[in-house]
Amino acid sequence: MPSKELPGNASPSQLHFLLNLFPRHSHFYSWQPLLPKQEPDQRGHFHRAGSWAVPRGCDPQTFLQTQGPSLAHGTTTLAFRFRHGVIAAADTRSSCGNYVACPASLKIIPVHRHLLGTTSGTSADCATWYRVLQRELRLWALREGHLPSVASAAKLLSAMMSRYRGLDLCVATALCGWDRSGPALFYVYSDGTCLQGNIFSVGSGSPYAYGVLDRSYHYDMSIQEAYALACCAVARATHRDAYSGGSVDLFHVRESGWEYVSRSDVCTLYTELQELPEPDQELKAEDQELEAEAEASQTHLEPATPPRAGESGALFWGPREETPEDSRMPAETEIP
Numbered sequence: 001m002p003s004k005e006l007p008g009n010a011s012p013s014q015l016h017f018l019l020n021l022f023p024r025h026s027h028f029y030s031w032q033p034l035l036p037k038q039e040p041d042q043r044g045h046f047h048r049a050g051s052w053a054v055p056r057g058c059d060p061q062t063f064l065q066t067q068g069p070s071l072a073h074g075t076t077t078l079a080f081r082f083r084h085g086v087i088a089a090a091d092t093r094s095s096c097g098n099y100v101a102c103p104a105s106l107k108i109i110p111v112h113r114h115l116l117g118t119t120s121g122t123s124a125d126c127a128t129w130y131r132v133l134q135r136e137l138r139l140w141a142l143r144e145g146h147l148p149s150v151a152s153a154a155k156l157l158s159a160m161m162s163r164y165r166g167l168d169l170c171v172a173t174a175l176c177g178w179d180r181s182g183p184a185l186f187y188v189y190s191d192g193t194c195l196q197g198n199i200f201s202v203g204s205g206s207p208y209a210y211g212v213l214d215r216s217y218h219y220d221m222s223i224q225e226a227y228a229l230a231c232c233a234v235a236r237a238t239h240r241d242a243y244s245g246g247s248v249d250l251f252h253v254r255e256s257g258w259e260y261v262s263r264s265d266v267c268t269l270y271t272e273l274q275e276l277p278e279p280d281q282e283l284k285a286e287d288q289e290l291e292a293e294a295e296a297s298q299t300h301l302e303p304a305t306p307p308r309a310g311e312s313g314a315l316f317w318g319p320r321e322e323t324p325e326d327s328r329m330p331a332e333t334e335i336p
Contacts, residue, residue: 074204074243076234077107077118079174080213081185081198084223086176086253089230090118091205091238091266092246103246112137113257115153115177120202121170121190129171133157150177154186154194162192174200176253183253205237205244212236223252227261235269 077090090107093100105123109130110116115137119126136156141147148156154175161171171190178184187195187202199217201209212233221229231248238244248269250261 074241075107075120076201076203076205076209076237076241076244077120077174078199078201078206078209078213078230078233079118079176079185080200080217080226080230081176081183082217082219082221082226084226084252085178085255086183086185087226087230088116088118088174088176088251088253089234090249091234091244092249092263093238093244094123095243100245105246106249108249108251110258111153111175111177112147114147114179114253115150115175116251116253116258117176118174118202120172125169125171125190126173129157129161130173132160136160149179149181150175150184150186151179151196153177154188154196158188158192158194161188161190165191172202174202176251176258178253178255178257201233203241203244205234205241208237208240209233227252231264231269232273235266235273238266239270 074095075091075093077088079086079088088108092102092104092107094102094105094107101123107119108116109119109127111130111134117130119130133153133156137147137153157173157175161169169190171188173188175186175188176184185197185200187193187197187200198219199210199213201213213229216229216232227250230250234244234248238246238248245266248262248264248266250263252259252261
């Protein structure tokens with residue numbers, strides 16, 4: 001199908017008519033006539049249509065670093081794969097510097113029935129790129145007749161975002177899904193990074209969440225143990241990280257699709273965790289009992305009698321009287 005060019009001198013009403021006439025996808029028409037004419041760079045390349053518009057003569061990366069807003073933001077998101085699927089959990093606080101923009105935001109975005117992802121970074125960038133991913137996967141399904149695998153979705157998102165490297169795009173996500181190969185988990189960053197693994201935690205509270213996950217995670221855990229581990233990791237991370245808080249959203253990706261498990265207040269969760277006994281308390285008690293039994297058995301043992309020199313000439317360690325034969329110097333050993 002030929003590309004339908006939009007006239008550069010079209011009126012707003014004509015543009016509105018054309019946009020409603022043709023599907024809103026870059027595959028069907030080109031935005032190039034609407035952009036000002038661009039000169040090739042030093043390498044002879046032109047910027048793609050729809051790229052960032054900056055003043056003439058300015059490097060996009062330098063312009064955004066000097067003129068763009070610098071607002072600190074943070075979050076705590078995690079995901080891990082286990083025998084019964086993939087668990088995704090995240091806090092709900094959206095921060096903008098020292099200001100809490102939204103205390104109840106949703107940081108886990110469903111893509112389709114068997115795929116969702118955690119979001120960390122700039123909220124607008126994450127929401128925009130997940131809409132783009134939803135559109136591309138829907139087009140894939142219409143063309144091929146089936147949805148792509150989790151690995152294909154992760155590679156597609158990584159390839160699309162890598163073209164905007166250096167333009168202050170901030171998206172860090174963990175794609176959680178279930179395909180024909182079973183549960184799958186991928187980490188994707190806006191610079192094009194794409195990694196596969198069993199445990200990922202993204203955000204300013206991730207170091208604290210990793211400490212809890214590394215301590216208690218194992219692949220063969222039960223569903224209730226996985227729920228408790230995810231909530232515990234996020235709750236303890238929000239207690240230490242000032243940019244994380246609000247509530248804990250918990251999702252479970254099964255073979256039948258994703259499930260929204262619960263939303264729990266982090267303050268309530270942390271209070272309950274403080275009242276619970278430590279996970280290793282029973283093991284410590286058993287170790288103390290074993291040490292006490294070992295000490296008791298050692299105290300009841302009779303002292304061993306040191307061996308004496310007998311007819312066999314065995315050595316002994318106790319003191320004995322010195323004999324005249326012992327006072328003689330040993331003879332030098334003759335070397336044959």
